[in-house]
Amino acid sequence: MKGILLLLSAALLLTGCATNQSPTGRSQTLLFSSQEMAQLGESSFTQIKQQETINQDKAINAYVQCVADRVTAALPQQNLPWEVVVFKSDQVNAFALPGGHIGVYTGLLDVAVSADQLATVIGHEIAHVLANHSNEQVSRAQLTGAGMQLADIALGAGGIADKDLYMAALGLGVQVGYILPYGRSQETEADVMGVELMARAGFDPAASVELWKNMAKAGGEQGPELLSTHPSHGQRIAQLQQMQTKAQPLYQQSRASVKNICQRPK
Secondary structure, X not given: OHHHHHHHHHHHHHHOOEEEEOOOOOXXXXXXXXXXXXXXXXXXXXHHHHHOOEOOOHHHHHHHHXXXXXXXXXXXXXXXXXXXXXXXXXXXXXXXXXXXEXXXXXXXXXXXXXXXXXXXXXXXXXXXXXXXXXXXXXXXXXXXXXXXXXXXXXXXXXXXXXXXXXXXXXXXXXXXXXXXXXXXXXXXXXXXXXXXXXXXXXXXXXXXXXXXHHHHHHHOOOOOHHXXXXXXXXXXXXXXXXXXXXHHHHHHHHHOOOOOXXXXXX
C-alpha cells in the first residue's frame, strides 16, 4: 500500500501540481486550480450553512457585514462578491473560504470587542485565502497520510469525495471533527497580510495586539510553542507589535477616506 501511495504522490507531483511562492518566499505545492478551490469553498460553505444555526439578529449581521465589506473593499483585486454569514454559536471562531465566503461565529464577538479587533480576525482569515494557504492545505492532505482516503477525489459534476476531510483542510476542523491546522509559517504570513489589509481598510492595526491579548485570556494556558503548529500567544503579540511600524502609516493614510463607520451593537 505504501508503494502505491508513493507512486500516486509522485504522479500527482509530476502532472498536477504547481510550485508557487508564498508572500514570504516559501515554496508552496499547489495541486488545485483557483476554479477547483472555489468549488471546494462553495461546497463547504453550503454544507456549513445547512449544519450550523444562522444568526437572525439584524444589528449583529449588519455590524459584521460592515466590517467585512470594508476589509474586502481594500483587496487589490475586486473580482469576487464576498458572501458573509454570521453563525449563532459560542465558538470563538471565524473563517474565510476560496470563492468569496466568510463565516463569523457570535462567540467571537465576546473576544473581538471592537470593529478594529473584528477586522483583525476577518483580515487574517481572508489572508489565508489570498496566500493560497487553503490550496496548500488541501494539496498536503492529498499527498500525505491524511490523503489516503482522497486518492479518488472527484471534482466536477460528480461532486467532491471525502468532503469532511477536505473541509478540515480548508480550516473547518471544528465543524467536521478533523483537525488539519495551518502551520506556523502560514499563520505568520496571514498575520502580516491581515494587519496590512485591515490598515488599508481604515481599521487601527494596534487593535490586533489587543485582540490577541484577549485571545490569550480566553484560551487559558497554552503549551510550549514548539509543541504547537501555531505561534505562542506571546510571540504572536510581539510580532504584531513589530508590524505596527509599517501598518500604522497605512492606517493614517486610509482612515481619512473611511465613510462607513461600523458601530458595534450594544
